[in-house]
Amino acid sequence: SHNKSIEHYFSTIGEKADEIGLSKEKIKKDFLQKLFYQLGRVPAVTTSNDLYTALALTVRDRVLRQFVRSTEEFSKKNSRGIAYFSAEYLPGPHLGNNLLNLEIVDETREALKELDLELDEIIEQEVEPGLGNGGLGRLASCYMDSLATLGIPAIGYGIRYEFGIFKQEIKEGWQSEATDKWLHYGNPWEVIRPEVSYVVKFGGRTIHSTNENNKYAVEWEPESEVVGTAYDTPVLGYQSNGIIMRLWKAEATESFDFSVYNMGDYYKAVEKKVRSENITKVLYPNDENLSGKELRLRQQYFFVSCSLQDMIRLNFVQGRKLEEFHEKFAIQLNDTHPSIAVAELMRLLVDEHEMEWKQAWKITRNTFAYTNHTLLPEALEKWSVSLMGRLLPRHLEIIYEINSRFLHELREKGLSGEQIARMSLIDEHGEPSVRMAHLATVGSFRVNGVSQLHSRLLKTQVLNDFAEIWPDKFTNVTNGVAHRRFLAVSNPGLSRLITEKIGNGWLTDLTTLKRLEKFADDEIFQKQWMEVKLENKKLLSQLLEERAGVKIDPTMLFDVQVKRIHEYKRQHLMLLHILDLYLKIKDGKGENIAPSAFIFAGKAAPGYFMAKLIIRLVTAVADLVNNDKDVNKILKVAFLPNFSVKQAQRVYPAADLSEQISMAGKEASGTGNMKFALNGALTIGTLDGANVEIREEVGEENFFLFGQTTEEVQETRRLGYRPSKYYEEQEDLERVLDFLVSGELGNGDHELFRPLYNNLLQQDPYQLLKDFKSYCERKHEIHQIWKDQKEWTRRSILNVSRVGKFSSDRSILEYCQNIWNVEPVKLRD
Ligand code: AZC
Missing domain, CATH: 3.40.50.2000 (Glycogen Phosphorylase B;)
Structure with a gap:
């Protein structure tokens, strides 16, 4: 049979089929051999890519060995x-994820250490x-x-x-x-x-x-x-x-x-x-x-x-x-x-x-x-x-x-x-x-x-x-998400803390996170939880300094929106709110604002003008805010370029607040929303897509809801939505919108953001102006709760312990x- 042939294959090379070489010694030996025979290098003369490739090939051998066995199992069944x-x-x-799945992270780290190499640096090389x-x-x-x-x-x-x-x-x-x-x-x-x-x-x-x-x-x-x-x-x-x-x-x-x-x-x-x-x-x-x-x-x-x-x-x-x-x-x-x-x-x-x-x-x-x-x-x-x-x-x-x-x-x-x-x-x-x-x-x-x-x-x-x-x-x-990648691999600090408390059963059954619930009020646990988050925020701050040139105090509230840039997702609603805060601080009315870092990332389709203009608005607001001495102790804004899975794995673990603010009825599900909650961010969101189910799971008291429902959105449209009404009625909103075309953004160019301004005042197809007020109110409340770090952390723990439903294992079942x-x-x- 097929199985025999695999056994036979390994016996011919003097190995056993079920020994897949997971020991530190074997990993080290194979790594050196790959370096030598596949790449023609000795450790003294290598590039970072050589090291990465040699390690990837070493791991690939083990992956393939498992894979061949499964082909055989499947054909039997x-x-x-x-x-x-x-x-x-x-x-x-692939590398970090495969190491986790083979359960050889520590062995590999040790093997490399003996060669004076750092596993994390090698993992970093992967494209x-x-x-x-x-x-x-x-x-x-x-x-x-x-x-x-x-x-x-x-x-x-x-x-x-x-x-x-x-x-x-x-x-x-x-x-x-x-x-x-x-x-x-x-x-x-x-x-x-x-x-x-x-x-x-x-x-x-x-x-x-x-x-x-x-x-x-x-x-x-x-x-x-x-x-x-x-x-x-x-x-x-x-x-x-x-x-x-x-x-x-x-x-x-x-x-x-x-x-x-x-x-x-x-x-x-x-x-x-x-x-x-x-x-x-x-x-x-x-x-x-x-x-x-x-x-x-x-x-x-x-x-x-x-x-x-x-x-x-x-x-x-x-x-x-x-x-x-x-x-x-x-x-x-x-x-x-x-x-x-x-x-x-x-x-x-x-x-x-x-x-x-x-x-x-x-x-x-x-x-x-x-x-x-x-x-x-x-x-x-x-x-x-x-x-x-x-x-x-x-x-x-x-x-x-x-x-x-x-x-x-x-x-x-x-x-x-x-x-x-x-x-x-x-x-x-x-x-x-x-x-x-x-x-x-x-x-x-x-x-x-x-x-x-x-x-x-x-x-x-x-x-x-x-x-x-x-x-x-x-x-x-x-939908569900690969929680092993988005928690175990990308947030080792939190994973360790969770495992210490409840064991590692969550790796294969995410609903066991429920067992964390009873520690939500435990002050020592809360403190450890906060420490992990702070470490993750320091790492993201470093990245933001390198890639976006923005220095951020890691104790700030990390308020994050990362996803494709699209009008329906309403990145610009978050921007209007930031400008509102900016103007309030300039007026000396910033006393209730929690020091916040607003972090954006995401790509715009190259032919989508409005989406590109929204990115331009992020960078303009960042320039304004980050360089204003009256404001930049309280607010920072950063756009992290080239969002990818790799970047995402560094962003979710560091977020305090997750922005899921699409117009209701437009976001089919969202999956970033799940990844944030899994890493202990609280959510501000509309009743859209899977937000509805996340809120149901974590409890409405642990989710910051705002905005119209899908039915209300449709009703608004049916009645003939006139966005300028909100501009006329709400002074704050009027001031923020006018600011877009005041010349104070984008180096004195009044016309730069005119298309966005006109679009919002004339059509506003995603009803930002209508939802602006309730969004700002919720934000205000969030800033007050943030000041009570214990309360915030308690909610963060509850979020994590209640998102077991959103594993892709459950979806696939x-x-x-x-x-x-x-x-x-x-x-x-
Ligand atoms: C997206 C949806 O916009 C998002 O809400 C959902 O979570 C995700 O699919 C996975 O289901 N859609 C797309 O990326 N693209 C298209 C063509 O729908």
Whole structure:
């Protein structure tokens, strides 16, 4: 058996299969060998990157060893496998996380110490793969972590972008973008599988005919082809084996077009190769906004086609019939980015494997499940029929066929013409286009939102027509976060303190944090808790001094908003409040203000003017506040450039206050909100996304609520919202808004922030002005509570002890039970 072969392999090299070399001595020896044999270095002559690479390779050996065992376990169990389809992943740095999961942090630290090396400095070297934009990509990686830990046979499919999310720099106060060459120093974590590769076709035409057996058949004669090759990154679980993230890279079908080459046109031949490789060159940096670009659709189709072909191969390798595909696999669509998969699976089954349409459709509909991540209309994907027809002519035909059968069904149900038009896969308003969310919904057996509120709004608004005819198809899975990364790895101080008190059961069952509750009033424990937080704040202060040039007193209240910059998230609401405080201090009315550091980080989509202007406003307010002697003892403002998972791991542990202030109804869930609370920050927030559930868990007395509810927001709009009313009625607000265009911000330029000013006074689509007052009131209350450090700490402890629900382990178990119908297999003995 497979197991025997592993045993056999290790016996041939004189080792035992279950000895994975976790001792200090073995780690040290392997590290030196990697340095010597892989990199040609001795410890006396190395670069920091050599040290990092040697250690990463040492750890990778151990990760792979665990991984090989899990492949074997999974094939023995032969249970339904999960394929997670996601155009984005944000795994963050691997090294620290893998050390934790292998439980060799101390051994490794010791081994390196004997060589006069510092583990933390080496960990610091790692360049993370920024293969996602924000919440959606990070969620995919949290889910990989939990799938691995829970021992679920799973594979994460995606795209190996050569350039990830751009590197953000601040130049003269503005965001500027540089390319992210994350592969420059090599990538020790991936294993290339040149033999796992598939051809993907594009363009051309379809030929319909009846073949010799009198069977109707369609052939797709493409205009071009590319090859996708698998790059595997093992994802280790905690105390368990591992799964893989399989990312596809595009290459030309042949290195050269020989016919052209023979004619002597070398450049033309190479051009074709370059064009093919373009597909996986770069991640589109738009978060919840469409680019509508042809290359983006190419990316989506490319990775989906490779992945489905791979799954069909696996299905056959395991000796199954294609008719059983849906029993062997479930595919989770991470938003609509991979939803062309519905049409592609139909094409593969019907055209390539000659299956009857009806049977193929049954398999397809029992394979896919779709997660929606946003209700924002500008983020709902649509592809113009003309583009789709040009790039994927066969898929457009298939989509039309699915649609015609679907609409027929609706007519039989007696639905009105209007309702049928609303539900059609094709939007006929203006330029005809394919509604990808409808395709995903029709082609899936389950549709879920990512928090209770969001799932309810999905059912009652965006996909209401579908929820009415298929109520059982809709469900909720509230997001969760990889608490091992976001607490155990990134906040070692707090982790140690917690473990001393309640043991380390929380690593595998976060709800055991509940046991901390009884220490919330324990003064000694409170003091230790505060000390840990202060240490974390000192570390972040150092980083802010280095990266943002701002010196911050670590005893200040760290008031933090980190996330993508978007108007609906309302970073500018926080800025209006800071300006209000500034003006009050200037008036000599600052006596009630707690010394505060306002910390921002996040990227703006390069083409999103308003978001970039908001960043410019942060830096302008920072310049004003930090350089004003009357104010800078009480207030500091900093923008930390280039927010990433690595940066995030240093920010959450140091936060006192978490800002979750989106307009209600707009943030599908949020996951940063969970990471902050897990690290002991209190939250100021609206009743939006998962905030609602966080508040429920931690208790309303431990959560600073403000602003309108979703219903109130809608009512405000219905009644004809006039933002200038609030400007006219509230003196403070008027003063702050006028200050934006007073010339005192942005080096005397009155016009710089005029677009923001006009937007707020004229439309204010996210109703900042309406929520301003209640936000400021809550802030005032927060500042009073902050002065009572014991009370603050008590609440902080209660927050941590009550966020057990928000582990991604819990989310994944819900996916298993309510969607995939699989049972976790615990792997390691
Ligand atoms: C985000 C949502 O905005 C965020 O609220 C949620 O927590 C996260 O997904 C994970 O579910 N959405 C995106 O990042 N992007 C898109 C296209 O929705």
